[in-house]
Amino acid sequence: MPDLSANLSLPYLLPSQAQKHVTHNEALRQLDTLVQMAVQSFNASEAPPAPEDGEIHALGLAPTGVWAGQGGQLAVYNSNAWTFLAPKDGWRAWDMQASELKVYSAGVWLPIMPELQNLEGVGVGTTSDATNRLAVASDAALLTHAGSDHRLTINKAGPTDTASMVFQSNWSGRAEIGLTGDEDFHFRVSSDGSSFKDALTLRGSDGAVTAPCLMSGSIDIAGDSVGYVPTPSAGGMFAINLVDPLYPQAPHSGLFSFDTGPSMLLHTLAAGSRMDNLNTDTLTGTSGTDEYTSLAVRAGELQIENRYGSLRRYAYTFLNTY
Template identity: 30%
Template sequence: MSDTLRLALPLLAPAQAQKHVTHNEALLRLDVLSNASALSRSLSAPPAASEGATYLVGAGAGGDWAGHDGKLAHWRDGSWQFLTPYEGLSLLIADEGLQLIYGTGGWVSAVDLVAENNRLARTAHGAETRCLLLESELTGLSGAYAETAPIIPNRAIVFCVSSRTTATVSGAGSYDVGLSGERSKFGGSLGVSAGSTNAGVIGPTAFYGDTPLRISANGGDFTAGSVRLAVHLLLPIVPQS
């Protein structure tokens, strides 16, 4: 083996002459990959570069970058050096203030890796505070109201239900988002046109049972349309031992 498996850093050979050359090359590569950053990404051709400049090669780039899609192009000693990313490499794109992560599917925004169920805090015995986002879409609307399955979990603390009209609602002039018995708890007289949105923020409210959301028609019954709902909540998890 002449290179390390992860960073592809060159290794010294037994009784090798000019060891400093191999050693320095490893340091130079490590200098690029450690806390990696690039000036820009997705360029179609190499820009005029200064010593030490690094870019993320875009798909289908030409010129000296041809065939190096997705690699780091680093200008050193008058030529481009190309570094192959490894699984889990984090890269800052300076001109966008964007953090990318490299995985089996290529580069993705670190924001896109955020889960719908995140642990905020945990004790040694398994007690947790989680932040959750739970979505449900009500389609083919019909009648005076429509309800989700019980989407709000028992013991959840809800602080918002946001909504989006994903297909134009007909039959009603507007709609409310709430619960059985609290018709417009998360928003009233909301828009029926596709693309209409609302963030129905409330004071943090505890729920003591699995609870469905309800949308209610105003000015007539629903005859068609779709609405997507998202519940923004905190969920406590009791100690596990």
């Protein structure tokens, strides 16, 4: 029969042993140390000047002084002397300084609860992976405020990257919303999960809304100045009018067809009495008649000249573009 127990190395009482109480008391002392173990410091290197009975320190690799040569051991102070115990895998101890429970594994004391920063991944009800670092399997997910506002941010690295939300059916994409490869906000749909078509686009530069065969927006133009609106395609039709919150501005409205491609052209379909078509002229801010709004086209753009007083807002809608 061995002299010591397998796990805690407690001394056994042996047959015909004298002074059995000494062996018994030593076993009780080790039990008192190791059961419900509370450690004053981890990776300790130098003994405290005035330790108390029962004080325990987990030593670092190269302790000094009275601890020299006991690297990695548990130093226990009892009866005015230090004794040393070799920890085993699975032993647990309460860290008095950090107020956390630790476990001994492969020569290192580790927190039982890992550091919840810079994690490789988190899976809730499922398993995360290298791509989906956060994975959640649930009937619903809730993100709520902590007293006032709540904002969910999806960030991308650069203008040509993607920051979006994809909606799938049986793991095949059917809809996507977000910044998909540029700085405009896209609503896209797909029938097969691989080829997506834009159903609606909000242009980041000016907020213009584009849909197949349709684009609407507005632009503010100072007096005697020119504003430029990129056309959604090389040709089509558009309606435009000056917006005034106080009264209608029908004289500054019109319906036109355009070509801003190789054969530039601006053709009037209907126009108010103060809406001028200057076709392919280059507008300067004073090209048209005073008190009028003038239009012209250039490569890829509609020009709008405001000669009707101060800052004005123009609303436009492109139709049947291709």
